[in-house]
Amino acid sequence: MSAQQEWPLWEVFVRSRAGLDHKHCGSLHAPDAAMAIQMAREVYTRRQEGSSVWVVKASDITASDPRDKDMYFDPMEDKVYRHPTFYKLPDAVDHM
Amino acid sequence: MYTQAMDTQGPEARKAVRTAEEAVLQERFDERIDAGEFIEAKDWMPEDYRKTLIRQISQHAHSEIVGMLPEGNWVTRAPTLKRKAILLAKIQDEGGHGLYLYSAAETLGISRDQMFEALHSGKAKYSSIFNYPTLSWADVGVIGWLVDGAAIMNQVPICRCSYAPYARAMIRICREESFHQRQGYDALLTMMREGTDGQRAMVQDAVNRWWWPSIMMFGPHDADSPNSAQGMRWGIKRVSNDDLRQKFVDAAVEQAKVLGVTLPDPDLKWNDERGHWDFGAIDWSEFWAVVGGNGPCNKERLATRVRAWEEGRWVREAALAHARKQPSKQEAA
Amino acid sequence: MTSITLKPSAEVRYVLRLADAALILSQRLSEWCGHAPVLEEDIALTNMALDLVGQSRALLTHAGQLHARAGGPSYDEDQWAFLREERDFFNPTICELPNSADDAAHVRSRPGDFAFTVLRNLMVATWLKQAWTRLAQSTDPEIAAIAAKALKEARYHQQHNGDWVVRLGDGTEESRARMQRALQRLWPYVSELFEDDAIDEAAAAAGLGPRSSELREAWDAEITAVLAEATMSVPGQSPFRSTGRRGVHSEHMGYLLAEMQSLQRAHPGTVW
Numbered sequence: 001m002s003a004q005q006e007w008p009l010w011e012v013f014v015r016s017r018a019g020l021d022h023k024h025c026g027s028l029h030a031p032d033a034a035m036a037i038q039m040a041r042e043v044y045t046r047r048q049e050g051s052s053v054w055v056v057k058a059s060d061i062t063a064s065d066p067r068d069k070d071m072y073f074d075p076m077e078d079k080v081y082r083h084p085t086f087y088k089l090p091d092a093v094d095h096m
Numbered sequence: 097m098y099t100q101a102m103d104t105q106g107p108e109a110r111k112a113v114r115t116a117e118e119a120v121l122q123e124r125f126d127e128r129i130d131a132g133e134f135i136e137a138k139d140w141m142p143e144d145y146r147k148t149l150i151r152q153i154s155q156h157a158h159s160e161i162v163g164m165l166p167e168g169n170w171v172t173r174a175p176t177l178k179r180k181a182i183l184l185a186k187i188q189d190e191g192g193h194g195l196y197l198y199s200a201a202e203t204l205g206i207s208r209d210q211m212f213e214a215l216h217s218g219k220a221k222y223s224s225i226f227n228y229p230t231l232s233w234a235d236v237g238v239i240g241w242l243v244d245g246a247a248i249m250n251q252v253p254i255c256r257c258s259y260a261p262y263a264r265a266m267i268r269i270c271r272e273e274s275f276h277q278r279q280g281y282d283a284l285l286t287m288m289r290e291g292t293d294g295q296r297a298m299v300q301d302a303v304n305r306w307w308w309p310s311i312m313m314f315g316p317h318d319a320d321s322p323n324s325a326q327g328m329r330w331g332i333k334r335v336s337n338d339d340l341r342q343k344f345v346d347a348a349v350e351q352a353k354v355l356g357v358t359l360p361d362p363d364l365k366w367n368d369e370r371g372h373w374d375f376g377a378i379d380w381s382e383f384w385a386v387v388g389g390n391g392p393c394n395k396e397r398l399a400t401r402v403r404a405w406e407e408g409r410w411v412r413e414a415a416l417a418h419a420r421k422q423p424s425k426q427e428a429a
Numbered sequence: 430m431t432s433i434t435l436k437p438s439a440e441v442r443y444v445l446r447l448a449d450a451a452l453i454l455s456q457r458l459s460e461w462c463g464h465a466p467v468l469e470e471d472i473a474l475t476n477m478a479l480d481l482v483g484q485s486r487a488l489l490t491h492a493g494q495l496h497a498r499a500g501g502p503s504y505d506e507d508q509w510a511f512l513r514e515e516r517d518f519f520n521p522t523i524c525e526l527p528n529s530a531d532d533a534a535h536v537r538s539r540p541g542d543f544a545f546t547v548l549r550n551l552m553v554a555t556w557l558k559q560a561w562t563r564l565a566q567s568t569d570p571e572i573a574a575i576a577a578k579a580l581k582e583a584r585y586h587q588q589h590n591g592d593w594v595v596r597l598g599d600g601t602e603e604s605r606a607r608m609q610r611a612l613q614r615l616w617p618y619v620s621e622l623f624e625d626d627a628i629d630e631a632a633a634a635a636g637l638g639p640r641s642s643e644l645r646e647a648w649d650a651e652i653t654a655v656l657a658e659a660t661m662s663v664p665g666q667s668p669f670r671s672t673g674r675r676g677v678h679s680e681h682m683g684y685l686l687a688e689m690q691s692l693q694r695a696h697p698g699t700v701w
Contacts (some may be wrong), residue, residue: 006207007415007467009202026195027202028195030469031415031416042472043188043469047272064137068450096397161463171459172690177507180482181486184462185479187462187478191471195469195472211437265494294696403540404464405466408467412467414597415600
């Protein structure tokens, strides 16, 4: 079967309950978005209430290149002033 | 669920490292493995590592799918509605596990269709345990007890596999797996403790047929497994075939005692020195015959899968055709 | 094992109609395990089979209580499922038809015909959805509770299978032809779902649940809408009448029950 005839691949994200983030759980194949949502429910939320499911066509996802990890993520380590612990406050107001 | 040490292919020819850059990448890769780090889908990896994983993960997935058939054989004849529901849930889980594994394999650059092509043409293998027939209801219980039991032992170490998508799939699978073994054992316990002589005989007969194939699930002896060492080096294989097999036998002997069944091995004997159960010689000729396509049900299992795929082609095509007819938001490929 | 016998109670029979519909359709769906056109759908079909088994278990258990009130034994779910004679099953015939593509198929075929399967699922799920909606107001609190839970499942079954009917009806030429054939074969079995008899009258009088005919209008509207989206047209009415709800089944039912009941019949009176 040629690649043209394959059902597209969708990545599935599930929020298990209100207040939490969507978490990536895996992927599945479906012909369209409506079916993808239904299949995601069948496959990835069988054992627990998923309060919300997102499906994204795998081809629509842009990922960072791990070789650029140094470029994208290491500079963050230098900028300590973004971390709340950098600031030493008087105890009376330190609960911020 | 149903892994088997798939060390039955010859060792992959190791490509000579060509460039200096590759040598550095290889060294960094080895360091990461040794440090117990995870490799993700987009990370650099040696071609052999990728190929080995594709083969192992896809064959694991195929095993789950083919594994639906021997149990599916009894779902319409389950003797109570509770047992029917439990079996349906189990079979469904197996389908789901296959799906998680196909997804993990796809992260390595192979498509699900390509994997099916390999299965249907006979190039890819699946766990040979499923080439045995389920001849009675007791077989369903024994599969849960012994086959799932062996699978769990094979699987738990893979939760620490160096390739993260495979490890994550295995964690999800292991979480769902424990009920599979327990339901099988529970069904057997009911028959043995509260059932009739006929039921007890059914259970013993099933044990007689499934015992040796179950311990063969751990694959050949390590000395005869050329790929074991490489698998260990790459953090894909964590425990040796023989160690896993011994662990399984030790557990099963105790479980058999509780059930009140006899394991069909006259050489089973506690060895005080080793602190393990000694067991008899495995008939490897049977193992290789089954792996080679001549087990009791190989042809039927494969033909069933091929037919499901072929006869479902019009369905898959129709769904795609429909998707392509929709305005742009809903378009497919 | 000798079969169980039933007291003539309208209430019990009313409940058994629904219980048996769920049980027998679940049996047909179970046959798909490992044979579906795509892995995701294997999971979906098994899910629906599991939901229906659950509904039948709840209803059969309750039927046992109703039977006791009628002066008979309070049979449990397994006695109902595995020890009744064919004549005492009251599912509509549509549920027992094999999953096959042609009228000559007599025994279980694997894989079955997917068009026939999803269309039958849609029809039965839509009917059950209407029934559960009304039964959630039953004067029998147990039935109302069962209905409230089953309604959620029926809505999903209707949506999922409806989506399939649309994709196959409006897919390729081949899929439309198969769906059209499935529709022609299934349509004659629909009338039975909406016929009233003395059982319906007794249930309505007791506030137990709706008459069958009361569900027709909503069912027609929803099915017509899905078929339209699938670019198919509703077949004409046929004088054909199936009679499963009266216990007079098609020739398929005997084989289905022989398979389903075989272990209990072979090993009478034991536990599993």
